[in-house]
Amino acid sequence: MSLRAALLALIEVAGPSSGYDLTKRFEGSLAHVWQASHSQIYPELNRMAADGLLKVEEEGPRGRKTYAITAAGQAELYQWLTEVKTEQRVRDEASLRAFLLPLLPGQKAIELLTERARAAETKKAELEALRLRVGESSFGGFALERGLRHMTAERDWALWAIDRLQKSEEARTETVRTPTGEPE
Amino acid sequence: MSLRAALLALIEVAGPSSGYDLTKRFEGSLAHVWQASHSQIYPELNRMAADGLLKVEEEGPRGRKTYAITAAGQAELYQWLTEVKTEQRVRDEASLRAFLLPLLPGQKAIELLTERARAAETKKAELEALRLRVGESSFGGFALERGLRHMTAERDWALWAIDRLQKSEEARTETVRTPTGEPE
DNA sequence: TGAGACATGTAATCAGTTACATGATTAT
DNA sequence: ATAATCATGTAACTGATTACATGTCTCA
Numbered sequence: 001m002s003l004r005a006a007l008l009a010l011i012e013v014a015g016p017s018s019g020y021d022l023t024k025r026f027e028g029s030l031a032h033v034w035q036a037s038h039s040q041i042y043p044e045l046n047r048m049a050a051d052g053l054l055k056v057e058e059e060g061p062r063g064r065k066t067y068a069i070t071a072a073g074q075a076e077l078y079q080w081l082t083e084v085k086t087e088q089r090v091r092d093e094a095s096l097r098a099f100l101l102p103l104l105p106g107q108k109a110i111e112l113l114t115e116r117a118r119a120a121e122t123k124k125a126e127l128e129a130l131r132l133r134v135g136e137s138s139f140g141g142f143a144l145e146r147g148l149r150h151m152t153a154e155r156d157w158a159l160w161a162i163d164r165l166q167k168s169e170e171a172r173t174e175t176v177r178t179p180t181g182e183p184e
Numbered sequence: 185m186s187l188r189a190a191l192l193a194l195i196e197v198a199g200p201s202s203g204y205d206l207t208k209r210f211e212g213s214l215a216h217v218w219q220a221s222h223s224q225i226y227p228e229l230n231r232m233a234a235d236g237l238l239k240v241e242e243e244g245p246r247g248r249k250t251y252a253i254t255a256a257g258q259a260e261l262y263q264w265l266t267e268v269k270t271e272q273r274v275r276d277e278a279s280l281r282a283f284l285l286p287l288l289p290g291q292k293a294i295e296l297l298t299e300r301a302r303a304a305e306t307k308k309a310e311l312e313a314l315r316l317r318v319g320e321s322s323f324g325g326f327a328l329e330r331g332l333r334h335m336t337a338e339r340d341w342a343l344w345a346i347d348r349l350q351k352s353e354e355a356r357t358e359t360v361r362t363p364t365g366e367p368e
Numbered sequence: 369t370g371a372g373a374c375a376t377g378t379a380a381t382c383a384g385t386t387a388c389a390t391g392a393t394t395a396t
Numbered sequence: 397a398t399a400a401t402c403a404t405g406t407a408a409c410t411g412a413t414t415a416c417a418t419g420t421c422t423c424a
Contacts, residue, residue, distance in 0.1 A: 002275075002277050002280055002383095003383080003384090005280070005284070006280060006284075009284050009287060012287065013287070018402095018403075018404095019403080019404070019405095020402065020403050020404080023403095030283065031274070032274060032279070033274060033276060033279035033280050033282070033283045034274065034275055034276070034279070034280045034283075035273055035274055035275060035384095036384085037384085037385075037386090038403090038404080038405085039384090039385075039386080039387090039405080039406080040383080040384060040385080042403095042404060042405060042406095043405080043406085046405095060403095061392070061393070061402090061403090062391080062392045062393065062402060062403045062404085063391085063392080063403060063404060063405090064402080064403060064404085065403090065404085077287070081281070081284060081287060081288055082288065082292060082296065084296070084299055085277070088277065088278075089219055089412090089413090090215070090216060090217060090218065090219055091186075091218055091219060091412085092217060092218070093186050093269070093272065094272075095216070095217035095218070095327055095330065095331070096186055096189070096190060096217050096218045096327075097265070098217070098326045098327040098330045099214065099217045099218075099323075099324050099326070099327035100189070100190075100193050100265060101326045101327075102323055102325075102326070103193060103196065103197070103261070103265060104265055104266065108266060112266065112268070115268055139283075139286055140283050141286075142282045142283070142285045142286070142345050143279055143280075143282040143283035143285075145341060145344065145345070146279065146282045146338075146341045147279070149337040149338075149340065149341045150334060150337050150338070150341075152337070153333040153334050153336070153337040154330075154333075154334070156333065157329060157330045157333045157334075160329065161326050161329070161330075186411095187411080187412090202374095202375075202376095203375080203376070203377095204374065204375050204376080207375095219412095220412085221412085221413075221414090222375090222376080222377085223377080223378080223412090223413075223414080223415090224411080224412060224413080226375095226376060226377060226378095227377080227378085228411095230377095244375095245374090245375090245420075245421070246374060246375045246376085246419080246420045246421065247375060247376055247377090247419080247420080248374080248375060248376085249375090249376085273384095273385095275383095275384085
């Protein structure tokens, strides 16, 4: 139902739109939080019109169809926005990789974590640049701030994990160097 | 492919296991990072055996089948663990809700954010309790620390957003009280 | 003998991806 | 004329959920 909510919200905010318009909208700043391709959007718009949440307001050149939100659509959107999600399913590949990290040799794990810290830093810079471009209090501002905070947490976690692994690597190397703890 | 990796990893760590064993394993601490039900696990195990990543090591009572990891399975697991994921698709309902928050009246948004701060705090407490139970350096330790940091970021973001909304609500109320800014 | 845990499966459905397919309009 | 952009769709497939379906073993 998230795709429906996103489509309803986009039309609510920007007014009547075609599938083509909406597809492009999903490639803008919204892409940081949700993605959808035209092959998913077009059938969904048809279903939503069939369900009375949207209506075809206008048919333009090249078969262009402009969808407007109906009262039922607005009700559905408000309903979705205000429902409280208890117990969501967790299926996060990044978390799974963190969970399974101990299966790798220390050096390899450190390499991967370094890359991850770098990626989080890059994403963070990207969001900061976006904020400069669109301003402090633009429409997606709350999500932007949230992304920044989570990227900071991700980077700091990766650095913490690297530090931890490095300490245990040192201890291990130490042990290897003087296996019995006794000089000759 | 994440499910495959998780199954291979569980068998790698705990030794030969049945679908039933693995299903229960997904209900333990792993449930914080990935979920899978028996109806997904059983067919996947069969496919993995057909692909040579696992082999049926033993058939027990009640039709129990114990799967062991093969050399090909270990190679596949290592491959998955070390591949660097560039550009992952984003589809995060919590982020979408944050993005669309400005569509709600301020008071309603504050309510939802309060609930979200509370939920993050609860999850954080849950993870802290888990850490006390399983110890600082247990197998899922890296993921646990990561979860804690992200839940902290989530709670802090929600509190920040509430504060921001409260300030603009106050400003709005102020305006309503003395609409022209002039006393009579 | 009956409850509860053990144990494995399939079918229908939903959300999403990738690839295929078609054609109209506009600007150079 | 032709390339770019506008514009909409469908089909095959993958991963996941929910519901249905079946049967065994153990212990009180």
